[in-house]
Amino acid sequence: MPPSASAPLIIIADNDPEIADLLARIVAEVRPDARAIAMDDGRKVLTACKRQTPDLLIADVAIATLDGLSLLRELRGHGPTQRLPCILLDGKASAANVRAAQPLHPAAYLSKPLDRDDLRKRLGKLLATDTPVPPRQQQERLDDFLEQLREAPGKAPILEEIRSATAQCLQAGEYDLHDLEKIYKQNPHITAYLIHAANSAVYYTATPCTTLPQALARLGIKRTLNLILSATLEEHARLADHRLADKARGFTQQAIQVAQTSAWLAKQLKLDAELCYTAGLLHNLGELVLLHYLQKWQDQGGELDEAQRNDIIERRGASFGSALRAHWRLPINLRQLIGAYYSFWNGVVVPEALVLNLAGQLLRLPEGQEPGTLFDVREARMLRLDRKLLAEVPRQSASSAH
Incomplete structure (x- = not known):
């Protein structure tokens, strides 16, 4: 079945949410x-395919309730899905499974761990289109391109310093969670x-993880390094355009500054400083993700000038x-604190939300204006801050340690 002229529909059937997330990113x-x-129930996948035939099915042979081989066998016996292209994934790749799959004519039978380059090539053939993607050089089409990606599980670029530190950590062989x-x-x-x-089904407990120290303790050293190594090797981790890379560096430094200011205020007020630090650090994750997609636009031939970049980031970052944050299912209280950085609402609020909003106001102070000038703003009054404490808020470099 050739891909539909409109946006193709791909169903990913895998029990592991991290693998499903990776597959969705490669498709994107x-x-x-x-x-x-993404679905994790074979019988539900079968029902979904019969209800609306997708352009491609990617299924793990070990999918729950109805294994991948049985699922494909059922689909081959149903008229509209007889020719549905299907990529089967197998963590064991046993000879018996391979033989059982042959009469079902899968488009590919791939073993795990996946060879991502090979998968991209296969997807490129299965999802080929004569229509250039994205459309070139028109602002409204750039907006369309970004809108299609907004709900995708995107990632932010990773700075070179993080990749280098990860490599050094792995080479050293001796490291702890601290x-x-x-x-x-x-x-x-x-x-x-x-x-x-750390909040995924594999590690979930009754208490959600909201800070980096909590996540590290729950994941452990080995799992943490495996996750980070995977992230630093992925294509989205690098920005080839030095102008986008410079912006990424600037947004990261801004995030650190907000995190440090939020944590300092929370500590003075005997609030949850680690939670405030985390919310401050993640407040502009959308802007960092956008930089990755703007790099993708340019890689595919799109043109972008400085004014367009700034406009897109300002309009779409939030x-x-x-x-x-919703796609990654970050805890709701953490998401609410991040939202408080941008805007404040009436009603019952936690003090940490006031801290985040005030940290944003401090960051946006014009050059030369002292923090004490915010003494009369609502958030400072609700936190009962005095002028002396506000005057002591450190105007430190964003690169200094928390």
């Missing part, structure tokens, strides 16, 4: 306009990624960040 790299749906915290506590992407992983 090959076809940014594709709509990928060492890892010192390395990664100033990287928004790694922090959000590890909190997301919505991209909100979509990503």
Whole structure:
């Protein structure tokens, strides 16, 4: 079945949410306009395929309730899905499974761990289109391109310093959780990624993880380094355009400054300083994700000038960040604190939300204006801050340690 003229529909059937997330990202790299749906129940996948035939099915042979081979066998016996292209994935790749799959004519039978380059090539052939993606050189089409990606499980770029520190850590062979915290506590992407992983079904407990130290303790050293190594090797980790890379560095430093200011205020007020630090660090994750997609636009031939970059980031940064935090299922209280940085609402609020909002106001102070001038703003009054404490808020470099 050739891909549909409109955005193709891909169903991903895998029990492991991290693998499903990775597959969705690779699909988005090959076809940014594709709509990928992840499912972890074979019988539900069968029902979904019969209800609406997708353009491609990617299924693990070990999918729950109805294994991948049985699922494909059922689909081959149903008229509309007889020719549905299917990529089967197998963590064991046993000879028996391979033989059983041959009469079902899968488009590919791939073993895990996946060879990502090979998978991209296969997807490129299966999802080929004569229509250039994305459309070139028109602002409204750039907006369309970004809108298609907004709900995708995007990632933020990782700075060269983080990749180097990870490599050094692995080469040293001796490290503990405290060492890892010192390395990664100033990287928004790694922090959000590890909190997301620590709250996944594999590690979930009754208490949600909301900070990097909590995530590190739950994941352990080996799992943490495996996750980070995977993230630093992925294509989204690098920005080839030095202008986008410079912006990424600037946004990361801004995130660190907000995190440090929020934590300092929280500590003075005997609030949850680690939670405030995390929320401050993740406040502009959307802007960092956008930089990755703007790099993708340019890689595919799109043109972008400085004014367009700034306009897109200003208009879309917050919505991209909100979509990503929801997709990663970050705890709701952490998401609410991040939202408080941008705007404040009436009603019952926690003091930490006031801290985040005030930290944002401090960051936006014009050059030369002292923090004490915010003494009369609502958030400072509700926190009962005095002028002396506000005057002591450190106007430190964003690169200094928390």
